[in-house]
Amino acid sequence: MKIIHTADLHIGQILYQNYERCDEHLHFFEQLKQWCKEEQPDVLLVSGDVFDIQQPSTATKKLFNEQFVKLQKEMPDMHIVITAGNHDSASRLQADRDVWTFSNTHLVGVAPSLMLNDGWEDDYIIELPSGFIVAMPYMLGDRSQQLQSLLDCVAQRNTDGRPVVMMGHLAVTGSDITGHDFEIGTLKTQSLASLGTGYDYLALGHIHKPQTLGHPEDSMNMEAITYPAPVARYSGSALHVSCDETYPHTVSLIGIDHHGGQVTVRQLRIDELRHFYTLPEDPNAAFADEEEALEGVKSFCQTVGRGYIRLKVQYSADLSANFAQKVYDILESRGNEVRYNPKTLWIGEPEKSQDEIKQTFELAELQQMNDPIEFIEKTKTQYPRLDFHFLNDVIKEIEAEVERIKEKEAAKQAKKTNDSTTDDTTNPEQE
Ligand SMILES: [Mn+2]
Incomplete structure (x- = not known):
């Protein structure tokens, strides 16, 4: 089985509230089409985040329709499977499903519900x-049981050892999230083990x-690498979605010989229409003042002439209030081929006074605390504005609440164990 795997197209993305990326997406689709023609895969997989927003514009939907119809027309035997990601509207994608089925294109938007009807697996x-492809879109809740029953269902049908592929849109625990600016605590990860077994x-x-x-x-x-099945892989996004994604982007060409056999991965490097630059490009340099920064922008326009730029400026530089407008004015005269990220990187921030530094606890400090009260006692001189007595009361209260929750949980657990023992004796078939 031969597969081309891509994901996170984010069609319709507008960068820095200013720049449409249609031409960049078209450039991507041109390459994708070429690879499909050359490699003749059995199936093209798009693992979620097809669109950037839940209600994409008409132009964006048109681009989606045109490009996937084109792919299908050129490769009528190739199947296309597209699942919804967290950026997509699950129900909107699902609503178009029946129409696309006529052209070997399978859209899966909505995740299985907890109440399942007979034959739900066929969706x-x-x-x-x-x-076989088990096409799972983005899921909010834990669907471990459904995933395993889908894989079990495939195992039953798969009497001739055909390769089994599963799709998913989620953050797997331990993956490299470089380039994503997830805030601590907002990225929900799931272990690979919770996604079941039985796929290659x-x-x-x-x-x-x-x-x-x-x-x-x-x-x-970029060479072909062979692993024993199962292999789990992120294809990565089609375009750089933010300027922190400095690594190359690729689509994955996958070969699987048979179920439980060998999986070969080869990356196909995507040529990006616009790259991301931080100016000055010398990692140790920063613009000293406004004049130098504007000169840097002009010189980039003349030499490179295309791409997304952000500026590194020395902290001591005094930029005028309409600095961003001055940059836009330079770029406008260049037909907006050079695009500006107005989030400036400030270099060489002066050292803060002791009083300014220790207003809050660092997360790492909190994690080191075995006994928070003891820790704060030891370090309270570093926090001149800290109301120690107030904090002491708060922590005591939290500790008491945690105890109460623990007791409640223990009581609940004990009751559950009792109940399930009763169930087991009355009806051993029921889970
Ligand atoms: Mn996503």
Whole structure:
């Protein structure tokens, strides 16, 4: 079974509230089409975040329709499977499903509900002569049981050892999230183990850096690499979605010989229409003042002439209030081929006074505390504005609440164990 795996297209993305990226997406689709023609895969997988927003514009939907119809027309035997990511509207994608089925294109928007009807598996299992695809879109809740029952269902049908592929859109615990600015605590990760067993290749989306899980050493390797099944991989996004995604972007060409056999991964490097630059390009330099920064922008326009730029400016530089407008004015005369990220990187911030530094606790400090009261006692001189007595009361209260919750949980657990013992004796078939 031969697969081309991509994800996180984010069609319709507007960068820095200013720049449409249609031409960049078209440039991507041109390459994708070329690769499909050359490689003749059995199936093209798009693992979620097809669109950048839930209600894409008419122009964006048109681009989606045109490009996927084109792919299908050129490769009528190739199947296309597209799942919804967290950026997509699950129900909107699902609503178009029936129409697309006529052209070997399978859209899966909505995740299985907790109440399942007979035959629900058929909404997620795509059986092809070359193999099986379990197409899972982005899921909010824990669907471990449904995933395993889908894989079990495939195992039953798969009497001739065909390859089994599963798709998912989620952050797997331990993956490399370089380039994503997730705030601490907002990224929900799931363990690979919770996604079940029985697939040969797990085609993941959501994390934008291309990577095979468990093989960080292979991330920049463009040669064909063979692993024993199962293999879990993020294809990475189609375009750089932010300027922090400095690594190369690729689509993944996957070959699977048979179920439980060998999986071969080869990355196809995507040529980006516009690259991201931080000016000055010398990592140790920063613009000293406004004049130098504007000169830097002009010179970039003349030499490179295309791309997204952000500026590194010395902290001491005094930029005028309409600095960004001055940059836009320079770029406008260049037809907006050079695009500006107005979030300036400030270099060489002067050292803060002791009083300014220790207003809050660092997360790492909190994690080191075995006994917070003892820790704060020891370090309170560093925090001149800290109301120690107040904090002491708060922590005591939290500790008491945690105890209460623990007791409640223990009581609940004890009751559950009792109940399930009763259930087991009355009806051993029921779970
Ligand atoms: Mn996503």
